[in-house]
Amino acid sequence: MLSYDIAIRLYGLAIRLASLWNPKAKRWITGRSGWRERLEAALPVGQVYWIHCASLGEYQHARPFMMAMRKRDADIPWVLSFYSPSGYDNFKEHDLFAHVFYLPLDTRASAAQLLARISAKAVFFTKAELWPALWTALNDRAIPHYQFSASYHQDSSILSRALSRKCLQGLTLLCCQDEGSTSHLSRYDIDAVTTGNTRIDEVMRRRAHAKPLDHIKEWSSRYDLIVMAGSTWPEDIAIWSQWIRSRARGVGFLFAPHDVSEPQVTQQIEMLGHQHIIRHTQIYANSPSDRDIYCLDTVGDLATAYQYADIAYVGGGLRTGLHSTLEPAAYALPVLIGPRYQKFPEVVDMVKRATAVVCNEAKDITQAVDKLSDDDFRKEISGKQRKYMQSHLGAADRTADQIWSTLSR
Numbered sequence: 001m002l003s004y005d006i007a008i009r010l011y012g013l014a015i016r017l018a019s020l021w022n023p024k025a026k027r028w029i030t031g032r033s034g035w036r037e038r039l040e041a042a043l044p045v046g047q048v049y050w051i052h053c054a055s056l057g058e059y060q061h062a063r064p065f066m067m068a069m070r071k072r073d074a075d076i077p078w079v080l081s082f083y084s085p086s087g088y089d090n091f092k093e094h095d096l097f098a099h100v101f102y103l104p105l106d107t108r109a110s111a112a113q114l115l116a117r118i119s120a121k122a123v124f125f126t127k128a129e130l131w132p133a134l135w136t137a138l139n140d141r142a143i144p145h146y147q148f149s150a151s152y153h154q155d156s157s158i159l160s161r162a163l164s165r166k167c168l169q170g171l172t173l174l175c176c177q178d179e180g181s182t183s184h185l186s187r188y189d190i191d192a193v194t195t196g197n198t199r200i201d202e203v204m205r206r207r208a209h210a211k212p213l214d215h216i217k218e219w220s221s222r223y224d225l226i227v228m229a230g231s232t233w234p235e236d237i238a239i240w241s242q243w244i245r246s247r248a249r250g251v252g253f254l255f256a257p258h259d260v261s262e263p264q265v266t267q268q269i270e271m272l273g274h275q276h277i278i279r280h281t282q283i284y285a286n287s288p289s290d291r292d293i294y295c296l297d298t299v300g301d302l303a304t305a306y307q308y309a310d311i312a313y314v315g316g317g318l319r320t321g322l323h324s325t326l327e328p329a330a331y332a333l334p335v336l337i338g339p340r341y342q343k344f345p346e347v348v349d350m351v352k353r354a355t356a357v358v359c360n361e362a363k364d365i366t367q368a369v370d371k372l373s374d375d376d377f378r379k380e381i382s383g384k385q386r387k388y389m390q391s392h393l394g395a396a397d398r399t400a401d402q403i404w405s406t407l408s409r
Helices: 002-018 023-032 035-042 056-072 085-090 108-117 132-140 162-169 179-186 198-208 214-220 234-246 262-272 302-308 326-330 345-353 362-372 375-391 395-407
Strands: 048-053 078-082 099-102 120-126 145-150 173-176 225-232 251-257 277-279 293-295 311-314 335-337 356-358
Touching (some): 023 085, 035 099, 048 056, 056 078, 056 120, 056 145, 056 198, 120 395, 132 162, 225 326, 234 251, 251 302, 262 293, 326 375, 335 345, 345 356
Parallel strands (some): 225 251, 225 311, 277 293
């Protein structure tokens, strides 16, 4: 534990150094400034439920679970912590929580200071996040703590470390997305139950309450087919650029960069080598009708925009890891992805069901889009996608049932 503590402090120093030139690192540092005083001033009197999310993607797992828990215990307020600036800075549902704050560095001192201020009835963590110093402190104080919507598979390097395994063994309950994760954990003497992927509940809820995006709605109505690439990186745009030049008439292309900073957006626009691009942040009432490429360069609109697509591509699978396929799947869209998807159980299922197609290079994109341009075939795939999503609803309630049974004893 001492070596971990030292490593985390060195990591903190590296971020502080990077903050001199990196805007995200600077937000990471400034956001945590004075966290002790702000926490003391904002916390309600008495016990709270505390839920932690790395960023906004993890919050989509957390929200439906929290709402399910509130049906079982409506009296205790909730607090929420984020680790990433992209989560904290863009979070909007403050009315659901007594306080929202940055999680400080995971040192033994920070863990002790957090738990001296937060009177937690229970603490909840999403997916495969692991905080050894905080979890050890929770164990020492006999505070129930849980992980849910977790996914652990053979490529999960976290299980190769003795400290990680000890932390997972110390959880009050570990709820996994799929049986494969539960089975894999059992090989390390880590008990778990399978309750499903709570994010599916959330994306389906968001679809049901989606509001129109008027500019995209009007633009998309001009075309017979809309292909949409979400959460793109330069690696993704590189394999789409060839299809862009040769695509059929009547096909509109919408892309949404994962990083919407000006340099990243400009780079991806330039990579497409196309003059007819509308930028969402620069749109005006009478945008030229011949602009058949639309750049969605905002945060928070991507999931809603999928309602206007016929075929979706999700970025990241050519880079370090795939972004969420569940948002387009909520609209029953066929999904194209890169090859790095194996750590996501729902995507493995989609590939097996042929509702997701793996694309390694430009010719794969062309072949997949050509095939999915057939209306009857696309409707067949959409039907399979819809059936999968509907059959996996209810994970939030299943998870809350399991956790509540340990809390209400």
